[in-house]
Amino acid sequence: MSEQDISTPIPAVSVSIAKQVIYCGVCSLPPEYCEYGATLNKCKEWLREKHSDLFDNLYSQTNLESDMINLSLEKKPANDAEDKKKAKEAAKIEREMQKKMASKITITRIARNKRKSVTNVCGLQNFDIDLKKAAKSFASKFACGSSVVKNNQGNDEIVIQGDVSDDLYDYILETWPDVPEDNIELVEEKKSKK
Incomplete structure (x- = not known):
């Protein structure tokens, strides 16, 4: 058989033509x-x-x-519902930001015995900081014991062994830059004698 006798069907090939996009010579946008x-x-x-x-x-x-x-000045009903939903979400985000800016982080140094003291940190959870991870970070940074406990009001706070209040102030600002410096308070309490 010769090559001319053999007829093989040619498969159909789909050809896609790419669209050519023109870009502006001034601003390089379409x-x-x-x-x-x-x-x-x-x-x-x-x-x-x-x-x-x-x-x-x-x-x-x-x-x-x-x-x-x-063009029309009238709003469509579907867009009106979407606009209300977006406005509610924006208002919720604004309220959360105001709450975050109004909340304080309190770093309290409490004297236990003559030379022993602990440092309490309250209010980190208001800035969306995981307290367990923060306590672990404090323990490794300051080489001391650190844990999350509930205070008398039922709120979580971090208790760090030792007086690390000044260093802790700087460490919080370095680690979490979204916490405003004005929202951190340093307080010193002394244990009352019985």
Whole structure:
């Protein structure tokens, strides 16, 4: 048999044509997005010179008039519900930020015996800090015992063995930069004699 006698079917190949995107020579954005840049007038001039058909499509008077007809001042009901939901979420985030800015971290040094003392840290949980991880971090940083306990009001606080209040102030600012410096208070308590 010769090569001419053998007929093999050619498989169908799907060919996808890639769309060529034009980028502005002034702002390097696609021409549809030039209006969001700072150089709209220069971009229009460049587009008019290089791609007049695209310029006519985007900025011709008839296209602008048809777009103006489709505009409306009335809100659609679906968007109204979405807008209310977004407003509620924004208000919730704002309240959380205000609560966070109003809350304080209190570092208290409490004298136990003549030379023994402990340091209590209250209010870290208000800044979305995991107290167990923070206690472990304090224990490794200051080479001492540190644990999370409940205080008399039922709130969690961290108790660190030893007087590390000054170093702890700086360590909190270094470790968690989103905690404002004004929201950290240093307090010293002395054990009352019986």
